[in-house]
Structure formats: structure tokens, C-alpha cells
Amino acid sequence: MREQIWLKKSQKYGELCYMTKDMLEETLALRNYVRSQMENRRWFAPAGREDFEAVLKDGFGLVCFADDGKMIASLQCLLENVEYAHDLYKNEDMVKKCADYSDVFVHPDYRGNGLQNFMEKRMEALCLKEGKTILLGTVDPENSYSYNNFIKANYHPAIRLKKYGGLDRLLMKKVLGTAEMQKPGGRGEKDIPGCCH
Numbered sequence: 001m002r003e004q005i006w007l008k009k010s011q012k013y014g015e016l017c018y019m020t021k022d023m024l025e026e027t028l029a030l031r032n033y034v035r036s037q038m039e040n041r042r043w044f045a046p047a048g049r050e051d052f053e054a055v056l057k058d059g060f061g062l063v064c065f066a067d068d069g070k071m072i073a074s075l076q077c078l079l080e081n082v083e084y085a086h087d088l089y090k091n092e093d094m095v096k097k098c099a100d101y102s103d104v105f106v107h108p109d110y111r112g113n114g115l116q117n118f119m120e121k122r123m124e125a126l127c128l129k130e131g132k133t134i135l136l137g138t139v140d141p142e143n144s145y146s147y148n149n150f151i152k153a154n155y156h157p158a159i160r161l162k163k164y165g166g167l168d169r170l171l172m173k174k175v176l177g178t179a180e181m182q183k184p185g186g187r188g189e190k191d192i193p194g195c196c197h
Contacts, residue, residue: 001016001017001018001122002015002016002017003015003016003017003122004016005064005113005115005118007066007110007113007115008112008113008114009110009112009113010066010110010113012066012067013067014064014065014066014067014072014113014115015064015065016062016063016064016118016119016122017062017063017065018060018061018062018063019052019055019056019060019061019062019063019074019076020056021053021056023061023063023071024049024052024053024056026071027052027061027063027071027074028049028052030071030072030073030074030105030107031047031074031103031105033107034105034106034107034108035105037108045138045163045164045167047102047103051076051102051103052076054078054081055076055077055078055102058078058079058080058081059076059077059078059079059080059099059100059102060076060077060079060126061074061075061076061077062074062075062076062077062119062122062123064110064115064118064119066110070107071107072106072107072109072110072115073104073105073106073107073110073115073116073119074103074104074105075101075103075104075116075119075120075123076102076103076104077099077100077101077102077123077126077127077135078099078100078102079099079127079130079132082095082098082099082100082136083100084098084100084102084136084137084138084171085097085098085100085134085136087136087159087161087163087171088136088158088159088171088173094134097131097132097133097134098132098134098135098136099127099130099132099134099135099136100136100137101120101123101135101136101137102137104116104119104120116149117153120153123135124174124176127176128176128177132176133175133176133177134173134174134175134176135155135173135174135176136158136171136172136173136174137150137155137171137172138163138169138170138171138172139169139170139172140167140168140169140170141160141168141169141170147170147172150172153174154174155172155173155174156172156173156174157170157171157172157173158170158171158172158173159171
């Protein structure tokens with residue numbers, strides 16, 4: 001897949017493609033840079049090379065490049081060996097319907113171009129093509145930016161749990177291929193006590 005993306009802020013085209021093994025170092029470097037720029041680093045759980053290799057083996061990654069060839073955004077999704085699905089479901093038939101939206105990051109200079117939304121739409125289409133009808137992701141309850149992005153994308157808080165060595169997280173859920181996907185906002189924070197007010 002190679003697809004042009006209009007970067008409205010810079011008034012230039014970028015490109016979206018699948019992440020490949022030869023892009024791992026650049027993807028990790030971008031992730032580390034984005035994490036270093038965050039207001040609260042706890043919001044962004046640490047991930048290592050093995051996490052990205054797992055995505056290449058059991059799912060897919062999407063990457064965006066600026067017109068100068070610089071990587072500016074990335075999204076990772078697991079289709080098999082999903083962790084979040086096991087946090088929510090005991091029934092293996094339900095687990096098989098799930099994909100883990102495991103990571104997304106956008107270079108600070110390229111925020112406001114709609115890259116995350118663009119990549120998420122492509123992820124959803126790819127998941128449906130693979131027979132996955134439930135997308136699951138995690139967010140720190142204090143990270144109102146990411147939490148609100150999930151809500152705008154029609155995710156709902158499913159459960160609150162400890163992840164990544166004891167960090168507090170909300171497990172967010174989106175059912176794909178339903179009228180619920182079209183509904184703006186969804187149920188919001190009323191479902192989980194103590195969630196992002």
C-alpha cells in the first residue's frame with residue numbers, strides 16, 4: 001500500500017505505507033522522540049524493538065512520510081496474539097474477533113494534519129478485511145488528549161486495569177462495522193468511575 005496524504009498545515013503531500021522491517025529503527029527513533037516531548041511520559045508506555053517486531057509478525061504497522069522522506073507518524077495494530085482482548089474476554093471466540101490498537105504517534109511538527117485519524121480509518125478497514133470486528137486500545141486516565149481522541153473516534157471505556165508494570169490504564173473498545181461507528185462521541189466517561197473529567 002502506498003497512498004498520498006495531503007498535509008494541510010504544510011500544504012504538501014505526504015505518503016502512507018506499511019511499516020517494513022527496514023523501517024524499524026526509524027520508527028523506534030520517532031517513537032522515542034515523541035515520548036521525550038510529552039508533558040507526562042507515563043502516558044506513553046515504553047515499547048521496545050520486540051514490540052514492533054511482534055506487530056510485523058502478527059499484525060501491521062502504518063507509517064507516514066513527509067515529502068522530504070522523513071518519517072512523521074506511525075500506528076501499530078496486532079491481529080493475532082492480542083493482549084488487550086485477553087484482558088477483556090475469557091471466551092476465545094470473542095478474542096478472535098479482536099485486534100489490539102497498540103500504538104500511535106505523530107511528530108510534534110506535524111500534528112494538526114489529521115494523520116492519526118487518517119491512519120485509524122485505514123487500520124479499521126484493514127481489520128475488517130481480516131475479520132476483526134472489535135478494536136481495543138489503552139489510555140492513561142489522566143491523558144485527556146488521547147482519551148478524547150478515542151471518544152471522538154467512537155471508542156468506549158470498557159474496563160480500568162493495571163498494565164505495563166503497574167500503570168493505571170483504561171481499556172477502550174470500538175465495535176467495527178456497526179451503526180455505532182457512525183455515532184459521534186458515544187457513551188463517554190460515565191461508564192468508568194474516575195475517568196477523565
